[in-house]
Every structure is written in C-alpha cells, then in structure tokens.
Amino acid sequence: MLLFRSEEHVGRWCKVRGWPKRPLVTLDQLWQLSVAWYSNRLSPASRRPMGDEVKQIFQRLGLTGEFWEV
Amino acid sequence: MNDDLDIRLKLFVYQTIAEDGRPPTRNRIAKALQLSLGTIGDSLTRLRGKRLLALAPDSGEIAMAPPFSAVPTPFQVHCEGKTFYANCVWDSYGIAAALHKDVVIETGCGCCGEPARLKVTGGVPEPSNWVAHFAVSARHWWDDITFT
Numbered sequence: 001m002l003l004f005r006s007e008e009h010v011g012r013w014c015k016v017r018g019w020p021k022r023p024l025v026t027l028d029q030l031w032q033l034s035v036a037w038y039s040n041r042l043s044p045a046s047r048r049p050m051g052d053e054v055k056q057i058f059q060r061l062g063l064t065g066e067f068w069e070v
Numbered sequence: 071m072n073d074d075l076d077i078r079l080k081l082f083v084y085q086t087i088a089e090d091g092r093p094p095t096r097n098r099i100a101k102a103l104q105l106s107l108g109t110i111g112d113s114l115t116r117l118r119g120k121r122l123l124a125l126a127p128d129s130g131e132i133a134m135a136p137p138f139s140a141v142p143t144p145f146q147v148h149c150e151g152k153t154f155y156a157n158c159v160w161d162s163y164g165i166a167a168a169l170h171k172d173v174v175i176e177t178g179c180g181c182c183g184e185p186a187r188l189k190v191t192g193g194v195p196e197p198s199n200w201v202a203h204f205a206v207s208a209r210h211w212w213d214d215i216t217f218t
Contacts, residue, residue, distance in 0.1 A: 001158045001160050001205065002159060002202070003159040004180050004202070005182065005200060006200070010180075012181050022204055025201065026202075027198045028197075033163075034166070038164040041084060042169070046080070069207075
C-alpha cells in the first residue's frame with residue numbers, strides 16, 4: 001500500500017493504472033493499525049491478529065465495508 | 071517441539087533485523103541455532119504458513135519479515151542511526167510500532183514522487199493530511215504479498 005499527497009493524487013494514480021479507487025486510510029488510522037498488528041512482533045508470543053481479532057481492529061478504527069472483510 | 075523451534079527461529083530473525091537492519095541468511099540461522107539447513111527450511115516454511123514471513127521463491131531466503139523488508143524499498147525508516155526498509159507505508163509505521171522507538175520515515179507520494187517525511191515520536195505520529203491507499207482488499211492481502 002502506498003502513500004499519497006492527497007485524494008486527488010490517489011485518483012490520478014488509479015486512473016493511469018486502470019486500478020479501482022479503494023477506501024482511503026488516514027495516517028492516524030494507519031498508525032493505529034500498525035500498533036495493533038506489529039507492537040508485539042519482537043516478542044516470543046508474537047503472532048498476526050487472526051479472524052475475529054482482525055474484524056474488531058478494523059471496526060474499532062472505522063474501517064468497515066466489503067473491502068475490509070476477511 | 072516445532073512450536074518451540076519456530077519461536078526460537080522467529081526471535082533470532084527479528085533480533086537480527088533489529089540489530090543489523092536485515093534478516094539473517096539460512097546459513098547464518100543454521101549456524102547460530104546449531105541446526106541443519108533442512109530443519110531451518112522446514113521452520114521457515116511453517117512461519118511462512120502462519121504469514122509471519124515471506125520467502126524468496128528462488129532461494130528460499132527471507133524476503134520479508136513484516137514489517138521489515140530484506141531488500142531496499144522506497145520506504146526508508148531511520149531509527150537511532152540505523153536504516154530499515156519497510157514493505158509499504160503501513161509497514162513503515164509498523165517498524166516504529168515493532169521497535170517501540172522514535173523513527174523518521176522517508177518516502178514519497180505514490181503518484182508524483184513528492185518526498186514525504188513522517189515522524190513517530192514517543193509512540194505518537196506527527197499529524198499529517200497525507201493518505202494511504204490499499205490497492206488490494208483485506209481478504210486478498212496474502213494472495214501476492216509482494217504486490218500488496
């Protein structure tokens with residue numbers, strides 16, 4: 001996933017590549033997602049969030065809709 | 071038994087990255103853990119199955135230990151004099167979250183290339199109105215993790 005200057009730049013990028021425009025994620029949401037996913041990654045018990053945990057994380061951050069279904 | 075081995079290997083991989091900025095080779099892992107290359111390969115494959123690592127298809131070496139990339143990418147993460155490479159903008163923040171340290175991220179706009187500098191200090195990202203775009207929906211992220 002890429003970083004963009006603005007929504008307009010996302011639109012341009014998608015148009016050039018013929019790629020559908022997806023829901024945008026703010027950097028605050030992205031940071032919270034990173035903490036949920038990776039904050040224990042260097043510990044012995046680390047693992048990826050799975051199934052319902054993922055759903056709860058997305059829901060808590062307001063990432064809802066078909067795009068975020070797992 | 072396999073779980074214990076996989077945890078040891080995973081920790082060695084991540085500790086090596088935290089120290090060196092890059093994941094260890096299979097040979098280095100085998101030497102450090104005093105295990106055969108076959109045993110290391112089996113463990114890496116299991117960790118790949120758990121979506122904790124991505125392996126290079128040709129060599130079987132570690133290509134990604136998310137959020138870290140084994141190779142240089144357009145997402146540089148600077149932390150205490152070291153430079154790490156992230157797989158994407160999410161993983162750039164992910165490195166700060168994994169290390170629990172302040173970082174400065176250097177990357178750019180995916181469209182026009184305008185340079186971007188994102189900071190995380192004390193567990194808080196510097197406010198920014200830039201946005202992230204996920205090209206692939208959540209259930210397909212690991213179909214081709216290199217593209218995602």
